[in-house]
Every structure is written in structure tokens, then in C-alpha cells.
Amino acid sequence: MRIGEKPEIARLPLFREMDDAKRERVFAGSFLQVFPPQLTLFETGQHADFLHVLVDGLVELSATSGGRDTTMRIVEPVTSFILAAVVNDLPYLMTARTLEPSRILLVPAALIREVIRQDTALMQATMRELALAYRDLVRALADMKLRQSAERLGNYLLQQETRQATSGVIQLRAEKRLLASLLGMTPENLSRAFSMLAGHGVRVDGSNIAIVDREALCAFARPDPIPV
Structure with a gap:
């Protein structure tokens, strides 16, 4: 990550309350990249090697079974996605694909798990993102069943x-x-x-x-x- 990019990323909800030294440790091992549209970032079943944080752009998360596929979520900035797989060190349950040019922060999964254990602010921010994702899932499921x-x-x-x-x-x-x-x-x-x-x-x-x-x-x- 370039020095000029760090202030912008430091303001993101996941990182803004962190200890400065711990945040710098995360940034030192992370990559901020621009991806073209229609690029598959990862596929269902792959091991979660990185936490993805969408800074700009648009990403589709989809699932496939029996030759059929469905859109599970359309990710808009600024948010992380597939955080649960990273925290639990488990394979992705969905495939991610860019829908337009997208700027994405890639944080090594092992690094983010290590710093979560060390930094209370990051742990709390992670809990908030997971909780909000769970609430979004409940709303979507209720919407499908009741409307x-x-x-x-x-x-x-x-x-x-x-x-x-x-x-x-x-x-x-x-x-x-x-x-x-x-x-x-x-x-x-x-x-x-x-x-x-x-x-x-x-x-x-x-x-x-x-x-x-x-x-x-x-x-x-x-x-x-x-x-x-």
C-alpha cells in the first residue's frame, strides 16, 4: 500500500479506531489494488486467503448448486465481504466477481486474525460487521418468505x-x-x-x-x- 493511500484506508470503519501501531502492521502486509469489471476474485470452496474490503466499485457475491446460480448479495462500498470465512479460517461459501472497476484492499487472512486477537478496537469492529451482515441475512430471508x-x-x-x-x-x-x-x-x-x-x-x-x-x-x- 502506498503512503498516500494510508489516511483514506485508516478512516474505513473496520480500521479507524485501531491502535496506530497495530493498524500500521495491517497496512504493511496489505495490498490496495484496482480490478477490472467481470473479474472473478475468488470462487466457492477456495480457502479464504484474504479479507477483501471494497473501497470503490461494485462486487457480486453468488452461489451455485446443481448447475444453477443465484446472486446472494451486491456489495457496495465501503465494506468488507466474506469476513466470516476469514475469521473462522474456512473456505468461501460464495463466488465474488467485480461488476465495475473496483478498488479493493486485500488483507492476508492470517494477519487479520492475528491482529484481531491483539487489538480490542479491531475485534469490536469485526463483531459489528459480522452482526450487521447477520441482520442483513435475516432481513433478506424474511423478505423472501413474507413478501x-x-x-x-x-x-x-x-x-x-x-x-x-x-x-x-x-x-x-x-x-x-x-x-x-x-x-x-x-x-x-x-x-x-x-x-x-x-x-x-x-x-x-x-x-x-x-x-x-x-x-x-x-x-x-x-x-x-x-x-x-
Whole structure:
């Protein structure tokens, strides 16, 4: 990692409360690299050699079984991904692929485990990231079980509005076929779901989504009462 990159990385949630000397030890053994789009970073079953921290860009996490595959998560910056495999020294359960040019910090797994044992702040930050990932998984599972496809899409749009800190305008960064897979739909079902949401306050213009009647969309999608 170049000296000029260290202040930016030091501000990332996982590292910002660490002891300076311990943080420098992590940085000394890490690599900050830019990867092109459509590059497979690792595959299901490979040993977790690195912790990946997405600084800029977009990454898809997918799973495969019986010749079928599905999008499990679309990772946006700034966050680590597959942290659980690294902490537990276990193989990856998902495949990671860049969707656009992505700047990613690679921290050797053995190094991060060593420093977690030594630095309380890093341990607490790791626990927070794992806990948030678990809560996201519970929300996604509940969404799949309790909502119809158009309701899932509506709820996803409301969540994205909150995460993007916009007011009624959402930018879909991933292709719609990946969004369909993420939400457990076919591309055809996603298209029908968008058409249905047109009657509940949503206007679509390519990858730009406008919520023109938030009250109507909330009434239809029934957003989670507990904040993300």
C-alpha cells in the first residue's frame, strides 16, 4: 500500500479506531489494488486467503448448486465481504466477481486474525460487521418468505433510497438481471413487478428509479418498521 493511500484506508470503519501501531502492521502486509469489471476474485470452496474490503466499485457475491446460480448479495462500498470465512479460517461459501472497476484492499487472512486477537478496537469492529451482515441475512430471508415479488422489489427500492441518502430518486448500479436474481425472481418477473409498482408511486427510466408517491409505495410494500 502506498503512503498516500494510508489516511483514506485508516478512516474505513473496520480500521479507524485501531491502535496506530497495530493498524500500521495491517497496512504493511496489505495490498490496495484496482480490478477490472467481470473479474472473478475468488470462487466457492477456495480457502479464504484474504479479507477483501471494497473501497470503490461494485462486487457480486453468488452461489451455485446443481448447475444453477443465484446472486446472494451486491456489495457496495465501503465494506468488507466474506469476513466470516476469514475469521473462522474456512473456505468461501460464495463466488465474488467485480461488476465495475473496483478498488479493493486485500488483507492476508492470517494477519487479520492475528491482529484481531491483539487489538480490542479491531475485534469490536469485526463483531459489528459480522452482526450487521447477520441482520442483513435475516432481513433478506424474511423478505423472501413474507413478501410477494412486487412487494420485495418495492421494499428493496425503499431500502436503497435510505442507503443512497436520496429523496425519491434511486440509481440501480447493477444490471436488472442481477437485481432479479438477488430478489429471487426471473427477469420477466422483475419486469412485471416494476409494471405493478407503476400503480403504487414508482416511475422507471432505465436504471433511474423515481418514487413519486412514497406513501402509496409504503402502503403496498410494507417496509420494515425496524430501521436498517
